[in-house]
Amino acid sequence: MMTVFLSFLLASAPLTVTEDDHAIDKLVKEDFELLYVDGLLIDETKLELQMDILDQKIYQEPINAKLDGSGKIIQEKPGTTLDRMKFRKLFQDYFYEGKPNKIALPERKTYPRVDSELLAEIxxxxxxxxxxxxxxxxxxxxxxxxxxxxxxxxxxxxxxxxxxxxxxxxxxxxxxxxxxxxxxxxxxxxxxxxxxxxxxxxxxxxxxxxxxxxxxxxxxxxxxxxxxxxxxxxxxxxxxxxxxxxxxxxxxxxxxxxxxxxxxxxxxxxxxxx
Structure with a gap:
């Protein structure tokens, strides 16, 4: 799995998302700002949309275990998706504190509905x-x-x-x-x-x-x-x-x-x- 990096840049400079040194997305801090009397808040709707976009770029669907033509079990394979809780925490640190300026895009494994153990039983x-x-x-x-x-x-x-x-x-x-x-x-x-x-x-x-x-x-x-x-x-x-x-x-x-x-x-x- 290739590591995906996000560069958090200060002021109005865009936040650049890269994969293997190629830019795959750009985020601007001001696009996520909500101004209230008591301070500055993150626009959660826009953040959720941005996480959807990032997830599409790294998502890999899990593969169920299956039987081959001779009845032998072929092992399942886990998938990959964006770890939204970790990304939200990292983005909040960038948004409110201006750091870190570079992170690895957090991922988590997803597991198929049918694994080898279940298949062996049924x-x-x-x-x-x-x-x-x-x-x-x-x-x-x-x-x-x-x-x-x-x-x-x-x-x-x-x-x-x-x-x-x-x-x-x-x-x-x-x-x-x-x-x-x-x-x-x-x-x-x-x-x-x-x-x-x-x-x-x-x-x-x-x-x-x-x-x-x-x-x-x-x-x-x-x-x-x-x-x-x-x-x-x-x-x-x-x-x-x-x-x-x-x-x-x-x-x-x-x-x-x-x-x-x-x-x-x-x-x-x-x-x-x-």
Whole structure:
């Protein structure tokens, strides 16, 4: 991690924020002043905004522990964010006393929701599994299925937590690698970006259709689909239907999803048998 420095300069000279000797921001003391009868105060709204800007420059998101293709645990990685309490104290010293004139931007670690210890526990029991099949020769549709499966793979749903397929997978765009492939629109076949991902949401629906899972939002296609029995599908669209469920178990569940060689498979794992 590179050290970030702030130079606190006196009078009206700007406070320069540097990273590796390159200026990344400038602060002027007068911009933060609030004048009252009983003295000079810091404009807290402006200070909070400035801390938001600095945080964006150093922020690193923590990475959850996950299982690789062979089931081996890949260690989590902590993230980095601005230590606001320490920065506020240093800024107050500069603002009221004019010193110090240079500090290292204070950082603190942030930790992921899923660490190796938790993952080791919740991978112990398979509580359900569902498999569907697709045609690998349709490369565009197959790629869409693979990308959506990767998005939900290793996702942990905690007790009482709501899972939204659209929120977890995100918008399906060409920039993310999604291709144009057949979709069903009002009972008719058409082509659109991300065609085929409804097979992933439908496979997931059948995998989580358990006593301890509450399905809160699900929509069927306007015509039958070939990869699941009639009425067992879950259509999704970024600006339309979503597939949503809530974990009612007293323990987290882990979603394991893979799409290879024409097989779309989802396992639901947990620390306890249902």
């Amino acid at each position: 991978r112990e029991h398979e509580i359900n599994r569902y498999v569907t099949h697709f045609k690998p020769r349709n490369k565009e549709r197959s790629r869409n299925i693979e990308l959506a499966a990767e998005s939900i793979n290793n996702h942990v749903v905690f007790p009482g937590e709501r899972f939204s397929f659209n929120d977890v997978v995100g918008e399906r765009t060409e920039e993310k690698g999604y291709k144009r492939a057949p979709v069903i629109v009002k009972g008719e076949l058409a082509e659109d970006i991300g065609g085929g991902i409804c097979q992933v949401s439908s496979t997931l629906y059948n995998a989580v259709d358990l006593k301890g899972i509450e399905i809160t939002e699900r929509y069927s296609h306007s015509r039958n689909v070939p990869y699941v029995p009639p009425g067992r599908d879950a259509t999704v669209s970024w600006y339309g239907p979503d597939f949503v469920f809530t974990n009612k178990y007293k323990h987290p569940i882990l979603i394991r999803a893979s799409a290879h060689n024409g097989n779309m498979q989802i396992q639901i794992l947990s620390s306890e048998s249902p």
